[in-house]
Amino acid sequence: xxxxxxxxxxxxxxxxxxxxxxxxxxxxxxxxxxxxxxxxxxxxxxxxxxxxxxxxxxxxxxxxxxxxxxxxxxxxxxxxxxxxxxxxxxxxxxxxxxxxxxxxxxxxxxxxxxxxxxxxxxxxxxxxxxxxxxxxxxxxxxxxxxxxxxxxxxxxxxxxxxxxxxxxxxxxxxxxxxxxxxxxxxxxxxxxxxxxxxxxxxxxxxxxxxxxxxxxxxxxxxxxxxxxxxxxxxxxxxxxxxxxxxxxxxxxxxxxxxxxxxxxxxxxxxxxxxxxxxxxxxxxxxxxxxxxxxxxxxxxxxxxxxxxxxxxxxxxxxxxxxxxxxxxxxxxxxxxxxxxxxxxxxxxxxxxxxxxxxxxxxxxxxxxxxxxxxxxxxxxxxxxxxxxxxxxxxxxxxxxxxxxxxxxxxxxxxxxxxxxxxxxxxxxxxxxxxxxxxxxxxxxxxxxxxxxxxxxxxxxxxxxxxx
Amino acid sequence: xxxxxxxxxxxxxxxxxxxxxxxxxxxxxxxxxxxxxxxxxxxxxxxxxxxxxxxxxxxxxxxxxxxxxxxxxxxxxxxxxxxxxxxxxxxxxxxxxxxxxxxxxxxxxxxxxxxxxxxxxxxxxxxxxxxxxxxxxxxxxxxxxxxxxxxxxxxxxxxxxxxxxxxxxxxxxxxxxxxxxxxxxxxxxxxxxxxxxxxxxxxxxxxxxxxxxxxxxxxxxxxxxxxxxxxxxxxxxxxxxxxxxxxxxxxxxxxxxxxxxxxxxxxxxxxxxxxxxxxxxxxxxxxxxxxxxxxxxxxxxxxxxxxxxxxxxxxxxxxxxxxxxxxxxxxxxxxxxxxxxxxxxxxxxxxxxxxxxxxxxxxxxxxxxxxxxxxxxxxxxxxxxxxxxxxxxxxxxxxxxxxxxxxxxxxxxxxxxxxxxxxxxxxxxxxxxxxxxxxxxxxxxxxxxxxxxxxxxxxxxxxxxxx
Numbered sequence: 017x018x019x020x021x022x023x024x025x026x027x028x029x030x031x032x033x034x035x036x037x038x039x040x041x042x043x044x045x046x047x048x049x050x051x052x053x054x055x056x057x058x059x060x061x062x063x064x065x066x067x068x069x070x071x072x073x074x075x076x077x078x079x080x081x082x083x084x085x086x087x088x089x090x091x092x093x094x095x096x097x098x099x100x101x102x103x104x105x106x107x108x109x110x111x112x113x114x115x116x117x118x119x120x121x122x123x124x125x126x127x128x129x130x131x132x133x134x135x136x137x138x139x140x141x142x143x144x145x146x147x148x149x150x151x152x153x154x155x156x157x158x159x160x161x162x163x164x165x166x167x168x169x170x171x172x173x174x175x176x177x178x179x180x181x182x183x184x185x186x187x188x189x190x191x192x193x194x195x196x197x198x199x200x201x202x203x204x205x206x207x208x209x210x211x212x213x214x215x216x217x218x219x220x221x222x223x224x225x226x227x228x229x230x231x232x233x234x235x236x237x238x239x240x241x242x243x244x245x246x247x248x249x250x251x252x253x254x255x256x257x258x259x260x261x262x263x264x265x266x267x268x269x270x271x272x273x274x275x276x277x278x279x280x281x282x283x284x285x286x287x288x289x290x291x292x293x294x295x296x297x298x299x300x301x302x303x304x305x306x307x308x309x310x311x312x313x314x315x316x317x318x319x320x321x322x323x324x325x326x327x328x329x330x331x332x333x334x335x336x337x338x339x340x341x342x343x344x345x346x347x348x349x350x351x352x353x354x355x356x357x358x359x360x361x362x363x364x365x366x367x368x369x370x371x372x373x374x375x376x377x378x379x380x381x382x383x384x385x386x387x388x389x390x391x392x393x394x395x396x397x398x399x400x401x402x403x404x405x406x407x408x409x410x411x412x413x414x415x416x417x418x419x420x421x422x423x424x425x426x427x428x429x430x431x432x433x434x435x436x437x438x439x440x441x442x443x444x445x446x447x448x449x450x451x452x453x454x455x456x457x458x459x460x461x462x463x464x465x466x467x468x469x470x471x472x473x474x475x476x477x478x479x480x481x482x483x
Numbered sequence: 484x485x486x487x488x489x490x491x492x493x494x495x496x497x498x499x500x501x502x503x504x505x506x507x508x509x510x511x512x513x514x515x516x517x518x519x520x521x522x523x524x525x526x527x528x529x530x531x532x533x534x535x536x537x538x539x540x541x542x543x544x545x546x547x548x549x550x551x552x553x554x555x556x557x558x559x560x561x562x563x564x565x566x567x568x569x570x571x572x573x574x575x576x577x578x579x580x581x582x583x584x585x586x587x588x589x590x591x592x593x594x595x596x597x598x599x600x601x602x603x604x605x606x607x608x609x610x611x612x613x614x615x616x617x618x619x620x621x622x623x624x625x626x627x628x629x630x631x632x633x634x635x636x637x638x639x640x641x642x643x644x645x646x647x648x649x650x651x652x653x654x655x656x657x658x659x660x661x662x663x664x665x666x667x668x669x670x671x672x673x674x675x676x677x678x679x680x681x682x683x684x685x686x687x688x689x690x691x692x693x694x695x696x697x698x699x700x701x702x703x704x705x706x707x708x709x710x711x712x713x714x715x716x717x718x719x720x721x722x723x724x725x726x727x728x729x730x731x732x733x734x735x736x737x738x739x740x741x742x743x744x745x746x747x748x749x750x751x752x753x754x755x756x757x758x759x760x761x762x763x764x765x766x767x768x769x770x771x772x773x774x775x776x777x778x779x780x781x782x783x784x785x786x787x788x789x790x791x792x793x794x795x796x797x798x799x800x801x802x803x804x805x806x807x808x809x810x811x812x813x814x815x816x817x818x819x820x821x822x823x824x825x826x827x828x829x830x831x832x833x834x835x836x837x838x839x840x841x842x843x844x845x846x847x848x849x850x851x852x853x854x855x856x857x858x859x860x861x862x863x864x865x866x867x868x869x870x871x872x873x874x875x876x877x878x879x880x881x882x883x884x885x886x887x888x889x890x891x892x893x894x895x896x897x898x899x900x901x902x903x904x905x906x907x908x909x910x911x912x913x914x915x916x917x918x919x920x921x922x923x924x925x926x927x928x929x930x931x932x933x934x935x936x937x938x939x940x941x942x943x944x945x946x947x948x949x950x
Contacts, residue, residue, distance in 0.1 A: 128839065130730060130734065130837075130838065131838055132734065173677075173679040173683075174679070186677075187650075200925055206902055207903075208836055208869075208898075208903040209838070209868055210869065211904035212690060212904075212906045213906050213915060214922075214923055214927070215695075215949065216653065216689065220687060228682075240735070263597065267596075269710075307780055310780065368675040368676065369675055370597075370673075370674040370675060371599075400676045401675060401676055431675075435673055435674045437677075437679075437680050439679045440679060441679050442679060444680050448680060452680065452681060456670075456681055457669070458667055458668065459669040459670060459671055459681075459684055462663070462669060466936060466937075469933060470933075482681060
């Protein structure tokens with residue numbers, strides 16, 4: 017399937033008939049209201065709004081099967097929708113169709129504390145999940161900036177600040193229930209911690225962005241809440257120095273739980289938005305998980321490494337209130353960035369490179385930003401080699417937006433050229449389809465073969481992966 | 484593709500012509516010698532020997548492309564071969580064809596110490612890799628019992644004693660180079676630690692057992708050799724008590740690097756074969772990785788948990804010689820088991836269950852063994868819920884072999900019924916195809932769609948996955 021062409025999109029009559037059938041079945045849970053359609057055809061990116069023909073609120077796997085079967089028969093696209101916090105236009109409906117809103121399938125179905133796993137509906141958000149887990153002593157660590165749904169997080173292979181220690185969604189989904197384009201329901205694994213029997217369908221659907229099927233249930237790994245959590249901030253003279261400290265920290269095997277870089281502008285934005293008084297210089301936010309003695313050892317070892325690169329003073333603390341305030345501020349960088357320039361729009365873009373290339377990639381990117389006259393605070397999960405540029409533009413300034421587009425494109429191609437990827441965690445959506453060929457080469461052909469095999473009529477989230 | 488039927492197997496004439504073409508191209512690296520063919524049609528399992536038509540020794544990706552293209556054109560199966568240590572008949576040639584021996588593609592191509600990764604040929608073995616890494620301070624942790632090739636380990640999604648801490652091959656392969664059935668060469672990823680761009684082809688080929696393509700290069704994660712390693716043995720009164728101690732150890736978040744259970748009979752076998760003098764009772768072998776203070780803390784916490792379940796005395800040490808002797812003995816259990824009963828054969832079978840089901844599954848299995856009059860030492864990576872029965876049979880005793888087959892089948896179905904899998908790490912090969920339907924249900928249909936899409940003529944290791 018080439019980008020922009022969708023095979024077997026049904027005729028207008030058949031599509032209308034299918035929409036009528038869904039209206040009949042779902043009643044008040046089916047809507048063609050303009051505002052709702054627009055809300056569902058739009059994300060936190062600056063992709064143009066592309067509303068679906070209708071929105072259906074599913075409440076069960078059976079509902080999803082019904083929507084998929086009815087839509088597939090009529091060639092009507094189906095676009096899974098969680099919380100709409102995608103950053104690359106994943107839920108837009110360039111070919112119309114049904115936005116399948118899964119936010120009501122938000123149950124914590126089961127907690128298996130002995131096995132350190134749980135079963136959830138795709139609509140539960142990460143904060144809601146951890147709130148419901150609070151009495152078990154367990155938590156789910158993956159934390160993208162937004163309070164995203166777990167189904168959406170799996171579909172985009174999300175990660176976040178804890179990934180350097182706990183991995184990404186790829187590493188933390190044990191099994192999925194998926195409704196295929198055929199309407200068939202499959203389970204992709206068991207609750208065993210490992211298996212060598214068969215193709216890894218769990219990892220195939222994680223990151224497929226709803227283009228191979230609809231995730232209707234997830235079995236997730238959980239972790240014991242650490243006995244002790246310590247954290248703090250460490251200022252540096254330059255982003256390169258901070259990157260070098262990160263590289264040595266990782267290489268030294270310090271099991272850091274979070275290690276986040278904010279550049280001076282991002283710190284300024286955070287200070288203003290979250291009422292902090294950090295020194296406005298490149299800064300690492302770090303956190304350590306372990307026993308009391310273990311976190312103290314980690315913090316001391318990190319402090320020594322930071323000092324080697326001119327970083328510090330590094331003050332660390334274990335008080336929950338201070339930590340929470342700091343990390344809430346970190347999670348709010350999108351809003352803090354928006355507040356830097358009232359009326360502007362933020363295009364959050366991310367890349368990931370081998371960590372040895374991190375300092376060079378960050379350095380070149382910052383120089384590019386300056387020469388392109390772009391304002392874009394930098395924040396990153398630098399322990400993974402992953403960083404974000406929060407590109408601020410005035411929606412009415414066509415020249416600035418064109419410069420921003422070109423800057424974002426150069427960043428993606430720079431990361432690929434350095435042996436990295438066009439996105440470490442935001443995904444492809446529509447905005448990054450154009451880099452797949454450069455990044456994957458002939459492997460893109462295999463992705464297209466798989467797409468054709470599992471969704472021959474191209475009804476699952478068309479116009480997205482694999483392009 | 485149904486099990487046992489291979490589409491488009493070429494005519495005898497075309498196959499002979501292709502073999503002649505390969506003979507001409509590869510000269511002394513092509514052989515139809517009976518002994519070599521039999522060595523390549525046989526593994527450490529008790530599957531009947533099924534020799535290929537010929538063996539080709541590949542020395543480059545180009546060689547692999549040539550073999551695949553020539554074979555595919557003639558409908559001649561291609562069966563990748565590493566070291567032949569598979570336990571479930573993965574390399575047997577039930578439909579003849581070419582055994583593609585990759586053992587000479589054994590280079591350590593590159594070490595990126597800063598990025599904690601390396602690039603290797605598929606034929607390098609795990610011991611050879613770690614030997615070549617010894618001056619870097621880094622190591623690759625995955626250690627199946629045999630000194631298997633990395634290509635074979637990836638193809639079977641292998642793990643081993645360290646998986647409870649470092650994960651399996653699924654978690655430690657960053658990217659692959661693969662030759663497809665079409666002869667096309669793809670790369671499945673970059674050296675970035677994470678990516679959200681596209682379907683996860685790396686994880687699709689890991690565990691595909693050579694049925695979707697031939698792995699010709701691997702990019703692997705490496706780890707710093709821990710500052711301190713401590714370990715020891717801890718005896719228990721029963722396997723159930725030992726399992727309960729394991730469950731609590733994992734739940735408590737002790738980051739144990741290895742935690743292995745041997746039952747009394749396995750300890751007896753190990754004592755005799757490896758000249759140890761362990762108490763012949765169910766025993767946990769454990770190992771801790773970390774800082775000096777960290778491993779001491781872990782060992783003490785583990786000792787306290789073991790004591791809760793009547794385990795002990797738990798003596799731990801950090802001397803490398805003692806540890807090496809112990810873990811070499813652990814890795815030699817296959818040979819120790821064989822030595823228990825001269826002339827007998829060992830069928831090593833494994834299952835994996837959610838850890839909460841481990842004590843029950845082990846208990847039922849041991850009772851079943853006794854009532855079926857089977858002799859089968861138990862050894863397991865119990866931190867993952869994964870255990871092995873090393874079933875000893877007299878090759879000439881049909882009744883005993885029939886009882887062993889039935890015992891192994893009951894074990895696989897018991898694990899599936901308890902929410903687990905028919906194999907945690909050995910894979911499917913031919914011997915476990917019959918459990919795929921029970922374990923995967925409708926998902927097996929998706930595996931077959933993928934197989935058909937990527938290998939429409941069924942030439943890649945036919946008669947194996949997905950059945």
